[in-house]
Amino acid sequence: MTTVEARETVDPFVPERDSRWYRAMRHFWHPVAYSKDVAEGQMVSGKLLGERILVVRHEGTTRAFMDVCRHKGAAPSLGWVENGCINCPYHGWAYDMEGTLVSIPSRPELNGILQLGLVRYLCRESSGMVWVSLTDEPWGDPPGIPEWDDPIMxxxxxxxxxxxxxxxxxxxxxxxxxxxxxxxxxxxxxxxxxxxxxxxxxxxxxxxxxxxxxxxxxxxxxxxxxxxxxxxxxxxxxxxxxxxxxxxxxxxxxxxxxxxxxxxxxxxxxxxxxxxxxxxxxxxxxxxxxxxxxxxxxxxxxxxxxxxxxxxxxxxxxxxxxxxxxxxxxxxxxxxxxxxxxxxxxxxxx
Ligand code: FES
Ligand SMILES: [Fe+2]
CATH class of the missing domain: 3.90.380.10 (Naphthalene 1,2-dioxygenase Alpha Subunit; Chain A, domain 1)
Known part of the structure; x- marks a missing residue:
């Protein structure tokens, strides 16, 4: 038996975070919330592959961002939505629906000067769920449910x-x-x-x-x-x-x-x-x-x-x-x- 075989027999598992299939999961769409749980003008938080995700519904459409404020890392999803902006609960920094930082209440003269934004992810709704992809070119589409639109179901x-x-x-x-x-x-x-x-x-x-x-x-x-x-x-x-x-x-x-x-x-x-x-x-x-x-x-x-x-x-x-x-x-x-x-x-x- 070679040394490599012996080692594999004893310790066949790579650390979980390094698993190839786990890293590959970033390339797919995954659900983070039910559509019905994201009301107009409301935010919900979810989690995907270790990252906190914020989902917000604005003018009917859902959008997804990393749920981490660019100031000191608080969760903007704990804040509020007002005038089309996501407001962080900690110091009130406001981000528009593209994720761009638009307001720093403690230093308003910096508004529009500090070029920062929430990390934004692809987001889609399908089969009653909000799906998010952490990569810009996900593999495939969110899977549909053939019977979902069947009127007798x-x-x-x-x-x-x-x-x-x-x-x-x-x-x-x-x-x-x-x-x-x-x-x-x-x-x-x-x-x-x-x-x-x-x-x-x-x-x-x-x-x-x-x-x-x-x-x-x-x-x-x-x-x-x-x-x-x-x-x-x-x-x-x-x-x-x-x-x-x-x-x-x-x-x-x-x-x-x-x-x-x-x-x-x-x-x-x-x-x-x-x-x-x-x-x-x-x-x-x-x-x-x-x-x-x-x-x-x-x-x-x-x-x-x-x-x-x-x-x-x-x-x-x-x-x-x-x-x-x-x-x-x-x-x-x-x-x-x-x-x-x-x-x-x-x-x-x-
Ligand atoms: S951590 Fe978000 S405003 Fe300070
Ligand atoms: Fe079972």
Whole structure:
């Protein structure tokens, strides 16, 4: 065994901040807030890749800046918006909607002379979220949700949730079928049916796609909502994963009714993520029905969180060989990592 191999065996992980995939994350769009949470003339703060982000809505349009005042580094998002300007709460320095410093209340004669500005980022709204890119030429577009504009889908947007793990770990958990019988025993699977059957996973039109039919228990409330009497039913689960962190799942029941779950995980740091989501259905008729579906999702999340946060290291190892993949059961994980790592190599060649 060579020295290099020996060292890799003992210490296979590069420090998390230096991971190539983590550096590559700067090249993508990520959500930092829900659109509905940024009212006209208001600011919200978010976090992306260790940077504080300020989002403000002005005349209907959202803009994003580094949430760091050029004076002494306070967070302008804690201040106020007035006359089309962002005002820092500490000493009242005011920045216009381009981020340019326009007023220093303690030394007004310097107004217009001190050429400074907030760092501005690209900002877009899509699918009910505010997306930010930390680079000027991001890879791709913010991913859309095909069913978002479908008039018969009723959507609900729960609060985002933070997990103490990296965003790829969070995403992988969402598409990992073989944990169902263990983490979600008798909810999404049973241990006597732990074996995963062959399923296709392929890349098409900028997304990793796969689908799977599960035979699932049909509980009373669902029977009522769906109008399906059987105790078990076959449900087609159709997934579309977009790198680096979004996943759309559409579940189609035997009568053609659909339930949609959309989640996008944003890297707030190398080992932390913020997860935005929407749930939609075309068979609910009351707010209670939606609450029932949402409660189910919260139960599943509560089961997942401690296990996923226990994964070490929290960030993805940079080398594919640092973890073990079993055929079929881990096909999706492997396909996702391969794609992520390919892009990381392309976007961060050094
Ligand atoms: S830190 Fe913002 S005005 Fe002083
Ligand atoms: Fe899970």
């Amino acid at each position: 009723r959507w609900q947007t729960p609060p985002y949730y933070d997990w103490a793990t990296s965003s790829p770990r969070r995403l992988e958990n969402f598409v990992d079928f073989s944990h169902f019988p263990f983490v979600h025993e008798n909810v999404l699977g049973t241990r006597d049916k732990a074996q995963i059957e062959e399923h296709d996973v392929w890349r098409e039109d900028g997304a990793l796609r796969f689908d799977k039919v599960f035979v699932e228990p049909n509980v009373d409330r669902m029977k009522e909502m769906l109008g399906i009497d059987e105790d078990t039913m076959s449900v087609r689960n159709w997934y579309q994963l977009t790198v680096p962190g979004s996943i759309s799942l559409v579940r189609t029941f035997p009568n053609g009714k659909r339930y949609a779950l959309y989640m996008v995980t944003a890297p707030t740091g190398p080992a932390t993520c913020r997860n935005f989501w929407h749930i939609g259905a075309d068979f609910t008729s009351t707010a209670d029905d939606m609450d029932f579906l949402l409660e189910f999702e919260y139960m599943v999340l509560d089961q997942d969180q401690p296990v996923v946060e226990s994964q070490w290291p929290e960030h993805l190892p940079d080398r594919l060989s640092a973890e073990t993949y079993v055929k079929v059961a881990d096909d999706i994980t492997l396909a996702y990592r391969k794609w992520l790592f390919e892009l990381a190599e392309e976007l961060e060649p050094n």
